[in-house]
Amino acid sequence: MKSKKFEFLLPILFSGLLVFAHSCKDETYVYQQDSDKGTPFNPNLPVEITGFMPDSGKIAEKVVINGSNFGNIASEVKVFFNDGYSDKEASVISVNGSSIYCLAPRLSGGDNQIKVIVSESTETVAPKTFHYTASAYVSWVAGIGLRDGTGAFYQDGTLAESHFHKIMGIVALGDDQIMTFGSYESMANKVRFISVNDNRVITLQDGVYLGKPAINEDKTAVYATTLNPTHTVYEYRKDNGWMPYRIGEIPERGSGYDHIQSMVMMDKEHDPAQEWLYFCHKSGYFGRFNINTQQTEDLGENLFDQADYVGYLVYDKFNNCFYLSHHTKYCIYKISKTGATWTDGVRSDIYAGSPSQSAVVDGSLADARFRDPRGMCMDDDGNLYICEFNNSNVIRKISALDGYVSTVAGTLNVESPQTNGDPAEAIFLDPRDISYDGNGNFFIAEWWEATIRRYAVQ
Structure with a gap:
């Protein structure tokens, strides 16, 4: 009976592992409007960028910016990539307090500075550059x-x-x-x-x-x-x-x-x-x-x-x-x-x-x-x-x-x-x-x- 019960549970455990693995794999790339998640923006604290991934990409590249005090309202967050000509605004998909999910705009090839503005007032610049590959x-x-x-x-x-x-x-x-x-x-x-x-x-x-x-x-x-x-x-x-x-x-x-x-x-x-x-x-x-x-x-x-x-x-x-x-x-x-x-x-x-x-x-x-x-x-x-x-x-x-x-x-x-x-x-x-x-x-x-x-x- 014990072995039969184990055999019965195996498919359930295996399917559960698949669901868990799939959710982990897609966590970075599935964007949702998490307006009710994460810490709200605090105007008395600085906005900080600790990093982003990936370091390079092309147009519509999915970029995750990590940091703090981004708030939890996507419409109040703006992300700009500067290719030396001007600021190009990215499409912000979602924000959850410590992460911003956005899509890279069309840029000139080369290194680009990333800038985040929250609530039209607080602005910060990423400590490294994003390398854009123009095709x-x-x-x-x-x-x-x-x-x-x-x-x-x-x-x-x-x-x-x-x-x-x-x-x-x-x-x-x-x-x-x-x-x-x-x-x-x-x-x-x-x-x-x-x-x-x-x-x-x-x-x-x-x-x-x-x-x-x-x-x-x-x-x-x-x-x-x-x-x-x-x-x-x-x-x-x-x-x-x-x-x-x-x-x-x-x-x-x-x-x-x-x-x-x-x-x-x-x-x-x-x-x-x-x-x-x-x-x-x-x-x-x-x-x-x-x-x-x-x-x-x-x-x-x-x-x-x-x-x-x-x-x-x-x-x-x-x-x-x-x-x-x-x-x-x-x-x-x-x-x-x-x-x-x-x-x-x-x-x-x-x-x-x-x-x-x-x-x-x-x-x-x-x-x-x-x-x-x-x-x-x-x-x-x-x-x-x-x-x-x-x-x-x-x-x-x-x-x-x-x-x-x-x-x-x-x-x-x-x-x-x-x-x-x-x-x-x-x-x-x-x-x-x-x-x-x-x-x-x-x-x-x-x-x-x-x-x-x-x-x-x-």
Whole structure:
């Protein structure tokens, strides 16, 4: 009887051990809102961090911060990771007095300082750093490219069926939606809408030769102007299905046949009404257009040497200035205001590269060289990304931290076959423009036999 009773109890004991082992194994990784557990926050005592685990990881890494006086209300606790650019807030899952469970945000690669703030007042910093491993890859988004041979044509349909030709500009709308703007040829002079989630490409506007568009901060309105005079300004609104509406014209400036390659809009902090579109004429004029009054203001002239097509423009909200890529001068210009407002005067200076040397060389702002800089965009931290066109086939980055110019994607001087994967081994075919979606994705538009590519950094 004794042995039979033992045999009967064995399954129960074994299952109990399994439950215990499973609960111990998952204790660190199963998050619950323990608002009724742990010691409440005491404002008269310091908040202390004794350590955290793991020491390193990537985006959405589960991080457990140990210490004291964290309280027991998750909504009153904030955790920030600082990657040298700025504080990035983590998602706090639960708090139990001596432990905080959170998910690491998207960061720049390298060491990050962890900071905890409780009840919006008490702040403390971890005694060590968290090493973030950023991963990057290049992937295909849409377009046939070279798959069916060369030739100028376009085609709507699924992402795999679509064909693009000579894209001048691209803009990321968020939620994996994109618009492209084509060049002067009949197979290219179109505005296209791409929805990755819906697996479709459609033509929104036909027979227009438009440059790089501007987009407002909420990503609800896009603006573009025809490259040639008279420069007709079009508006595309999300609430109207991104259909085009003509809202005004920009007068021609300078001698010779004028061009406007791109337009940009400031953020809400610097333009609360989001009403001004800034642009450069190829003759060296710098101006802005008001979308509400349809008035144009000239802000400066003779800012740079004339080019067939003046370069792409980007606004830097961190330094309240503009950058212009000048492909015939192989450099990036910086456009700054000289007074209290932009109407008080502007100036331009060479920011990176040299007008006397065309090459792809990484280095400091003064030592770096560009061969054919075209489309540009800026990420959340103020890093500037630049397409190297005309057989260079690489993407360059100017760091906001130290101004170092590096090559982050593409294979120099190689254009076929179009290849995805590791950014260092990826192959682009004349990348013409680039746009950032605010969520770690850079969408790149190629020029000849184009595909749309994604350079993702997580």
